[in-house]
Amino acid sequence: MKILNDTVTKIDKINFLLAADTQRRLNNLTKPQGSLGRLEELAKQVVEITRAKNPPVANKVVFVMAGDHGVTDEGVSAFPKEVTPQMVYNFLRGGAGINVLARHVGARVVVADLGVAVDLQAHPELVVRKVNYGTKNMAKGPAMTRQEAVKSIENGIEIFEVEYKKGIHLAATGEMGIGNTTPASAIVSVITGRTAAEVTGKGTGIDDAAWQKKVDVIKKAIDVNKPDPMDGIDVLAKVGGYEIGGLTGVILAAASHRVPVVVDGFISSSAALLACIIEPDVKDYLIASHSSVEKGHKIVWDHLGLKPILDLNLRLGEGTGAALAMGIVEAGVKILTEMSTFENAGVSERT
Amino acid sequence: MKILNDTVTKIDKINFLLAADTQRRLNNLTKPQGSLGRLEELAKQVVEITRAKNPPVANKVVFVMAGDHGVTDEGVSAFPKEVTPQMVYNFLRGGAGINVLARHVGARVVVADLGVAVDLQAHPELVVRKVNYGTKNMAKGPAMTRQEAVKSIENGIEIFEVEYKKGIHLAATGEMGIGNTTPASAIVSVITGRTAAEVTGKGTGIDDAAWQKKVDVIKKAIDVNKPDPMDGIDVLAKVGGYEIGGLTGVILAAASHRVPVVVDGFISSSAALLACIIEPDVKDYLIASHSSVEKGHKIVWDHLGLKPILDLNLRLGEGTGAALAMGIVEAGVKILTEMSTFENAGVSERT
Numbered sequence: 001m002k003i004l005n006d007t008v009t010k011i012d013k014i015n016f017l018l019a020a021d022t023q024r025r026l027n028n029l030t031k032p033q034g035s036l037g038r039l040e041e042l043a044k045q046v047v048e049i050t051r052a053k054n055p056p057v058a059n060k061v062v063f064v065m066a067g068d069h070g071v072t073d074e075g076v077s078a079f080p081k082e083v084t085p086q087m088v089y090n091f092l093r094g095g096a097g098i099n100v101l102a103r104h105v106g107a108r109v110v111v112a113d114l115g116v117a118v119d120l121q122a123h124p125e126l127v128v129r130k131v132n133y134g135t136k137n138m139a140k141g142p143a144m145t146r147q148e149a150v151k152s153i154e155n156g157i158e159i160f161e162v163e164y165k166k167g168i169h170l171a172a173t174g175e176m177g178i179g180n181t182t183p184a185s186a187i188v189s190v191i192t193g194r195t196a197a198e199v200t201g202k203g204t205g206i207d208d209a210a211w212q213k214k215v216d217v218i219k220k221a222i223d224v225n226k227p228d229p230m231d232g233i234d235v236l237a238k239v240g241g242y243e244i245g246g247l248t249g250v251i252l253a254a255a256s257h258r259v260p261v262v263v264d265g266f267i268s269s270s271a272a273l274l275a276c277i278i279e280p281d282v283k284d285y286l287i288a289s290h291s292s293v294e295k296g297h298k299i300v301w302d303h304l305g306l307k308p309i310l311d312l313n314l315r316l317g318e319g320t321g322a323a324l325a326m327g328i329v330e331a332g333v334k335i336l337t338e339m340s341t342f343e344n345a346g347v348s349e350r351t
Numbered sequence: 352m353k354i355l356n357d358t359v360t361k362i363d364k365i366n367f368l369l370a371a372d373t374q375r376r377l378n379n380l381t382k383p384q385g386s387l388g389r390l391e392e393l394a395k396q397v398v399e400i401t402r403a404k405n406p407p408v409a410n411k412v413v414f415v416m417a418g419d420h421g422v423t424d425e426g427v428s429a430f431p432k433e434v435t436p437q438m439v440y441n442f443l444r445g446g447a448g449i450n451v452l453a454r455h456v457g458a459r460v461v462v463a464d465l466g467v468a469v470d471l472q473a474h475p476e477l478v479v480r481k482v483n484y485g486t487k488n489m490a491k492g493p494a495m496t497r498q499e500a501v502k503s504i505e506n507g508i509e510i511f512e513v514e515y516k517k518g519i520h521l522a523a524t525g526e527m528g529i530g531n532t533t534p535a536s537a538i539v540s541v542i543t544g545r546t547a548a549e550v551t552g553k554g555t556g557i558d559d560a561a562w563q564k565k566v567d568v569i570k571k572a573i574d575v576n577k578p579d580p581m582d583g584i585d586v587l588a589k590v591g592g593y594e595i596g597g598l599t600g601v602i603l604a605a606a607s608h609r610v611p612v613v614v615d616g617f618i619s620s621s622a623a624l625l626a627c628i629i630e631p632d633v634k635d636y637l638i639a640s641h642s643s644v645e646k647g648h649k650i651v652w653d654h655l656g657l658k659p660i661l662d663l664n665l666r667l668g669e670g671t672g673a674a675l676a677m678g679i680v681e682a683g684v685k686i687l688t689e690m691s692t693f694e695n696a697g698v699s700e701r702t
Contacts, residue, residue: 030441031448032429032555036671037644037664078383078701086698090381095691097382103689104682204383205701293388311662312679313388320387327678328663331455338454340446347437350429350556 003154004249004278010256014048014284022047022336029339030347038309042287042332049260049285050169054337057330059167060107062174062319063159063250064091064098067115067243068134069179070143074217077179078204085116087176091318092123098174098318105327107172109319112159114152115177115242127162129155131242135183138221142238143183149237149245153278156249164257171254171261172289172326173268174319175243181294184270186218186239188296190227191273192303199296201266201315232277240274247271252278255285262287262329263306264322265314266294273300289325290314354505355600355629361607365399365635373398373687380690381698389660393638393683400611400636401520405688408681410518411458413525413670414510414601415442415449418466418594419485420530421494425568428530429555435467438527442669443474449525449669456678458523460670463510465503466528466593478513480506482593486534489572493589494534500588500596504629507600515608522605522612523640523677524598524619525670532645535621537569537590539647541578542624543654550647552617552666583628591625598622603629606636613638613680614657615673616665617645624651640676641665 022044027033034040046055066088072081090096091111094103102109112127113120117134120126131152135143144152160171181203188199196218202211218239225238236245248271254261255275263272263286275282288306291298293315301308309325342349373395378384385391397406417439423432441447442462445454453460463478464471468485471477482503486494495503511522532554539550547569553562569590576589587596599622605612606626614623614637626633639657642649644666652659660676693700 029448030438030446031667035555035665035667036448037666039663039665080699083699086696087381090691090696090698093691093696095381095689095696097380097387097686097690100685100689101682104678104685204386309663312390312660314386314390315388316382316386324679324682327455328675331452331675334451334455335448338446338451339448340441340444345437345441345444345446347441348431348434 001150003157004150007157007252007256008279011279011281013281015051016048018047019044026336028341030342030345036335039332039335042329043336046260046333050258055333057169057333059169060105060326061163061168062098062102062107062109062172062323064109064174064176064319065112065114065243065246066176067241068117069177069183069241070135070137071139071182071217072179073137074139076182076214076217078206079178081117081178084176084178085118085120088113088116088120092125096318097316097320098323101320101323105323107323107326110163112246114155114246127159129159131155135241138183138225138239139217142225143240144237146233146237149233152242152245153249156246157253160250160253168259170326170329171250171259172319172322173247173250173261173264173271174322175247175267175317177241177243180241180267182214182218183239183241183244184267185296186221187235187270187273188300189218190222190229190235190239191277192299194299199299201294201296232274236274244271248274251275251282255282260287261285262289262322262325264289264319265292265317266297267317269297269300276304287329290321352501354508355501358508358603358607359630362630362632364632366402367399369398370395377687379692381693381696387686390683390686393680394687397611397684401609406684408520408684410520411456411677412514412519413449413453413458413460413523413674415460415525415527415670416463416465416594416597417527418592419468420528420534420592421486421488422490422533422568423530424488425490427533427565427568429557430529432468432529435527435529436469436471439464439467439471443476447669448667448671449674452671452674456674458674458677461514463597465506465597478510480510482506486592489534489576489590490568493576494591495588497584497588500584503593503596504600507597508604511601511604519610521677521680522601522610523670523673524601524612524615524622525673526594526598526618526668528592528594531592531618533565533569534590534592534595535618536647537572538586538621538624539651540569541573541580541586541590542628543650545650550650552645552647583625587625595622599625602626602633606633611638612636613640613673613676615640615670616643616668617648618668620648620651627655638680641672
């Protein structure tokens with residue numbers, strides 16, 4: 001618990017006072033005032049978070065965390081459980097969606113095993129911080145112990161710290177775990193107070209009957225475990241997952257170092273909710289990457305008061321939407337740091 | 352007229368038959384089917400346009416065309432007319448918004464003078480294809496002659512042809528011309544049949560009184576000139592602009608070479624409308640980059656049946672939204688060409 005407490009203690013409020021000066025600088029650039037809309041807002045947010053006048057954005061890292069879920073015993077996913085390790089190998093070989101999109105935006109990918117159900121083959125780029133071999137079936141009792149929940153968050157923090165030493169200007173979250181829309185839906189239902197049916201989507205692609213079953217499993221998991229919505233660690237332990245806890249740790253650690261975090265899809269957003277319950281000041285360090293097809297995603301963004309950057313009908317996870325959004329955030333910062341002013345360019349201002 | 356006719360003759364329908372095979376290939380990639388939403392649609396469209404199984408996308412070009420507008424005599428813009436040449440110099444020095452965003456996505460910028468009101472200083476990267484020194488005041492008569500309208504389109508075609516020889520996989524439109532939201536609104540009103548008030552926004556930033564005046568000027572220009580909505584050249588001549596004609600030419604030339612065109616903001620979209628009136632098959636070569644604050648923009652996309660990729664509250668023009676969208680289109684194509692298949696990656700498919 002010490003690592004988690006120390007990290008949370010280091011999290012400050014972002015510096016809202018820097019917005020006005022940054023907007024003044026944006027207004028001096030050769031364009032009508034405010035005409036770059038969201039790009040300008042993103043530049044301001046990054047300044048407020050980093051406290052840097054001209055924040056660097058070159059070092060971008062997507063943290064992709066993997067874990068398995070005992071609740072797959074209930075038949076909640078369209079894909080078999082062995083896909084989790086198979087996809088981890090795919091990440092390590094560079095052939096998955098997140099690899100393609102991270103290369104496209106110039107981000108590196110950190111792949112970590114927080115709780116895959118099998119031992120993975122060693123690989124120089126695989127970070128092994130396994131808390132356990134998959135969670136237990138949350139429909140029958142807690143997914144993990146409270147100690148394991150803390151451990152998964154602290155493992156995430158430590159994974160971030162290692163990468164932070166190599167340099168990170170912008171972090172993004174990503175995940176892989178067959179069945180993990182189910183714990184994510186449970187977390188979102190508990191924290192936002194919305195019903196399981198309201199927050200539950202069709203994951204990787206299930207039919208109506210399977211969806212109803214998934215909703216029933218989520219309801220049951222909440223009824224059986226009674227997670228305390230004011231206690232993020234309790235929610236994580238009872239209806240969460242190891243990779244979700246790992247991402248919660250990444251988000252907390254990033255905020256403690258004043259690094260903006262681009263949050264990916266629905267599962268990542270459930271980790272963001274947990275981080276905000278643990279430390280509400282984290283919210284302003286978050287950038288909502290995109291609006292997923294998964295219907296609970298919008299509920300999370302609304303709950304946190306965040307407006308997603310992209311709306312491309314994505315529902316893959318892995319950090320794919322976050323990687324694309326990182327490219328847009330970087331563009332916004334470059335507008336602030338690379339454009340000419342009216343004065344330097346000898347351009348007349350409006351009459 | 353020969354250059355224009357020859358170009359239009361070369362424009363084929365895109366090959367819709369390639370969509371099914373491409374979707375099959377996308378479905379074999381290591382992700383749930385359809386889970387990359389819009390990225391998959393973009394990849395399919397680029398295959399249909401280029402007829403290439405694995406279309407290259409590295410060579411990206413933003414065509415930024417400049418022109419002046421006699422209608423600024425009516426006081427329709429918040430910025431003085433000298434900003435047009437000043438911004439052209441800014442483009443050539445690399446300090447404008449489009450330069451920053453084109454560098455960000457790895458696109459080159461071609462800057463062309465189609466009708467700036469003054470002679471510009473020579474610059475090795477400035478393409479001078481001036482049709483005339485600014486248009487005439489369209490509130491009092493035609494903006495240009497029919498011959499000039501054809502010339503502006505043909506100049507755009509020739510500018511594209513020069514760049515095409517250097518290699519273009521993806522083209523984007525951009526423009527600069529103080530006052531040019533006024534002709535763009537007039538073009539959109541004439542072609543879509545919507546009223547001037549419905550399609551007219553606040554350009555670079557004018558107040559309500561100035562907006563009403565702008566609407567009145569547009570109405571008057573349409574009343575005085577009576578452009579024929581079925582004749583794109585007539586519309587361009589009577590209520591258009593030289594840079595708008597140039598972009599119409601770029602779009603037609605790109606389609607004739609099976610190069611996808613990412614269309615930028617409101618003014619660019621008015622050029623796209625003209626190109627589609629001249630040759631309706633052009634429509635399928637177009638990719639709508641973003642949804643601008645300028646309210647007529649949505650009307651154009653709806654009229655053409657195009658769905659914009661981004662919604663970032665942009666209203667700068669220059670090709671800025673198109674440059675960002677090019678990055679997303681490129682990402683979509685890379686998904687198709689760089690991701691592993693289930694078979695290659697040894698990943699199990701859904702049960």
